[in-house]
């Protein structure tokens with residue numbers, strides 16, 4: 001579904017990503033872990049169309065989207081929960097969700113939940129605060145709104161950048177539960193995280209990133225052995 005081939009990207013003359021290549025298939029959760037400054041957010045920005053790779057290709061559902069702007073990618077079913085959440089802070093939750101809901105409906109794609117009630121049961125705070133301006137919500141509540149917006153788009157691929165960053169353990173638990181519930185609904189999910197223990201709980205397989213490169217591949221079911229590999233954890237994941 002998502003295929004990244006030898007992507008290089010950076011900021012002006014500063015190269016960050018070097019020959020990044022990996023894939024995400026339908027119905028799997030792929031984790032990408034790495035320490036601060038590894039280039040995880042830079043990669044997500046390149047996937048979202050916010051940063052143009054200097055070389056390499058990004059293919060989604062069989063076609064090359066490397067040069068496509070972000071809104072086209074969203075229209076085709078690539079949904080992102082970015083680290084800054086990218087919500088309109090002065091608008092209410094309902095207003096923030098309306099556009100995604102309309103885009104999802106027009107796409108003709110299937111909903112990932114049987115109905116919106118099921119989605120809001122999983123994200124109760126969204127329903128409770130539906131008429132509240134986003135700027136009055138806590139960071140965790142805003143994260144839930146960003147997730148709801150991504151899912152209302154009826155995505156085929158969901159990319160989440162550091163979903164646990166700065167959030168209380170209870171909210172993180174909630175996000176994990178939601179990811180488990182999304183399994184088996186035809187969506188490919190890429191979760192980019194510094195917290196490898198969290199990824200190990202939810203991802204089927206994954207990759208370790210360091211200094212702009214993929215340095216290790218974690219096969220299906222092998223997260224535990226990664227966590228037990230002191231040399232790897234120490235070298236790339238900060239001990």
Ligand SMILES: Nc1ncnc2c1ncn2[C@@H]1O[C@H](COP(=O)(O)OP(=O)(O)OP(=O)(O)O)[C@@H](O)[C@H]1O
Pocket residue numbers: 011014016034035036037038039040041042043194
């Ligand atoms: N807008 C920018 N302009 C210049 N350099 C940047 C910019 N954003 C990030 N960088 C640099 O790119 C490198 C990778 O940063 P990036 O934010 O992608 O890493 P990360 O793995 O997401 O780390 P973190 O978990 O701390 O967010 C770092 O050296 C960073 O200083």
